[in-house]
Amino acid sequence: MGFLDKIKQSFGTGKLKKEQTDRLQESLSTAILDGKLADKELYYINSFFADSALSIEDFQKLKSGVFVQVVQKAIADKRVTDQEKESIFTIARQLDVLPECVEWARQQIQYYSLFYYIESGGTLPIGTPQNLILQKGENCNLCIPAILLEERVVSRQYSGGSQGISIPIVKGIRYSVGKQRGSMQSISGIVPVSEGYFIITNKRLVFSGNKKSTSTAFNKLIDLQLFNDGLKYSSTSRQKPFIVRFTKVEESEMCGLIISRLLND
Numbered sequence: 001m002g003f004l005d006k007i008k009q010s011f012g013t014g015k016l017k018k019e020q021t022d023r024l025q026e027s028l029s030t031a032i033l034d035g036k037l038a039d040k041e042l043y044y045i046n047s048f049f050a051d052s053a054l055s056i057e058d059f060q061k062l063k064s065g066v067f068v069q070v071v072q073k074a075i076a077d078k079r080v081t082d083q084e085k086e087s088i089f090t091i092a093r094q095l096d097v098l099p100e101c102v103e104w105a106r107q108q109i110q111y112y113s114l115f116y117y118i119e120s121g122g123t124l125p126i127g128t129p130q131n132l133i134l135q136k137g138e139n140c141n142l143c144i145p146a147i148l149l150e151e152r153v154v155s156r157q158y159s160g161g162s163q164g165i166s167i168p169i170v171k172g173i174r175y176s177v178g179k180q181r182g183s184m185q186s187i188s189g190i191v192p193v194s195e196g197y198f199i200i201t202n203k204r205l206v207f208s209g210n211k212k213s214t215s216t217a218f219n220k221l222i223d224l225q226l227f228n229d230g231l232k233y234s235s236t237s238r239q240k241p242f243i244v245r246f247t248k249v250e251e252s253e254m255c256g257l258i259i260s261r262l263l264n265d
Contacts, residue, residue, distance in 0.1 A: 021054065024048060024054070025065070032066070032091060037094045060097075070087075071088060071105045074087075085109060085113050112250075119257065124261060124262070126139050127140050127141075130199070131208040132206055142198075143197050144246060144255075145197060146207065148192070148193050148209055149245055150193045150243065151188050151191075151240065152188065152193075193212055195210055205233065220236045221235060228249055230243065231256075
C-alpha cells in the first residue's frame with residue numbers, strides 16, 4: 001500500500017482532499033511570492049496534484065484562486081509596472097488558468113498599467129473621438145462614456161404665509177398685525193441632462209452628448225476638481241461649472257493624469 005493510500009485509509013477522502021488542497025495552495029502561494037514560478041516549483045506542484053485525490057476541477061479552482069491573489073497584490077498600490085504586468089501573464093500561462101480569469105486580470109490592470117506608464121513619462125495615448133471633428137493639429141488623448149450633470153430646479157413649494165392678528169380699533173375698523181404674504185421657494189438639485197462621451201484633446205475638454213454638448217479650451221479653464229466618480233471644471237466663458245460623471249472610478253484618475261500632463265508639458 002502506497003503512502004497516499006495509507007493517508008486515505010487513516011483520514012478518509014474528504015479530509016485528505018482538504019489537506020491536499022491546503023498544501024497545494026500553500027505551495028503555490030509560497031512559490032510565487034517573488035512574482036515568478038520556477039520550472040522546478042511548477043513540476044513539484046503538478047506532480048503533487050497527479051498523486052492526489054483532487055479532481056481537475058478542484059485543481060483548476062485552486063490555481064485560479066491563487067492567480068487572483070497574485071493580481072490583487074500587484075494592483076494594491078493602483079500602479080502596475082511593466083515587470084509586474086509581464087509576471088502576471090507569465091504565471092497565467094504557467095498555471096494554465098481559465099481564459100475568463102486571464103480576461104479579468106487584463107481588465108483589472110489596464111488602467112493601473114497605463115497610470116504607471118503616463119507617470120513615468122510615457123507618450124499620452126492617442127485615439128479616435130466619438131461624435132467630434134478634430135481641429136487642425138488636434139489629437140484625442142481620451143474618450144470615455146460619461147454623463148453631463150447640471151444644477152437645476154427640481155421642485156417648488158409655497159411657504160411663509162401667515163394670517164396674523166386682527167385687533168378692533170373702533171366700530172367697523174380693525175388693525176391687522178403680523179400678517180405675511182407667502183412666497184414660492186425653489187429647490188435645486190444636481191440632475192443628469194445628457195449622455196455621451198467626455199473627450200480630452202491636446203487643446204480642450206469636450207462633452208459630446210445626445211442632448212447637449214460643450215467645449216472648453218485649456219486657456220479658458222480656471223478650475224478643475226476631481227471626485228471618485230467624475231470631475232467638475234469651470235470656464236471663463238460660463239458662470240456655472242460643468243459636472244461630468246463617469247462609469248468607472250479609475251476613469252476619474254485617468255482624466256486627472258492626462259489633463260495634468262497636457263497643462264504642464
